[in-house]
Amino acid sequence: MKAAVLKNWLDLELCDIPVPVPGENEALIKVKRAGVCGSDITVYRGKHMTATVPTVLCHEILGTIESLPEGYDGKFKLGQRVLMNPIISCGKCAACQRGLPWVCENLKLLGIHVDGGFAEYTKVGVDKLVALDEDIPDEVAILGEPFAVGQHVMVNSQVQKGDKIFISGGATVGLYIAVFAKAAGAGRVIISEINEPRRKFVESMGIETINPTETDAMDLMREVTDGHGFDIVYDTSGAPSCVLQMPDLCRCGGKMLSLGLSGDAYPFVIGKVSFKEIKLIGNRLYSQEDFEQGVRFLEDNWREMHLDRMVTDRLGLSEINKAIQMMLDGTNICKIIIDPTK
Ligand SMILES: [Zn+2]
Ligand SMILES: [Zn+2]
Known part of the structure; x- marks a missing residue:
């Protein structure tokens, strides 16, 4: 089958590799659509802290069930369209025992x-399959x-009604957080995004934005919060300049959530977090329940929220390096x- 294999950092090649053979309790999935994620780029650039090569990239996978384990009698059927939770946890370590498999x-x-989803087929544990409503389109x-x-x-940030929220980075994740925060009743949600077409797109989705090269985020904070600071500040950019500013933008007792995955080190003034008793919260993945609830939110709201x-961009597997670029x-x-069929 065709697959995009990351052979080494910065070296993603379209290869012919064998169709994966499902192990015990695994399903074989024919991939219909695969999403390109910012973390694929962190991996591609060799900046992910634990990624390994060679690997078929992609963890955002939609497909149909090609085979199920022998004797399987659960709710999924052959040919059914599914998403999959890409997390493989050991079930034995202290984190898993505490109920934190992610x-x-x-x-x-x-x-x-x-190996993941930039391929014609992939395999996944049947316990990681997520069912979909019939009427939600693949795309x-x-x-x-x-x-x-x-x-x-x-779940980690517990947005309260009326919260004033600042998000660094308006690429996909920043936009999802804004959509969820507004649905949770946030009072103001403002995304800082430097990339103009992306900023215009975020605005077209009904989210307020600033261009950080024109509007100083600290001035915005003073105007929006009377100088007290945002209730919640999210960084989805991973850019040191954004992360360093977070404690200054956050109110006393507020929350700071980081989604950057880079392993690069830089100086950060932790005393600013201590002085304001800001809750600093890391974010990486999700539970199976979060996954199912996220999918239900999408199913319930995609029409109304557009x-x-x-x-915004559709490419064939043969154009994978164009997508990365x-x-x-x-x-x-x-x-x-x-x-993956193109
Ligand atoms: Zn992703
Ligand atoms: Zn574990």
């Missing part, structure tokens, strides 16, 4: 540590995994999806 000490992810349903991230961020518009250059407006 930060398993031995965590592996489809598309980062084991909307593929947003399910990013919405799982958004759902988990909402969430289908978030898929678009992500590197920031020329994708929102989500790029890959059709």
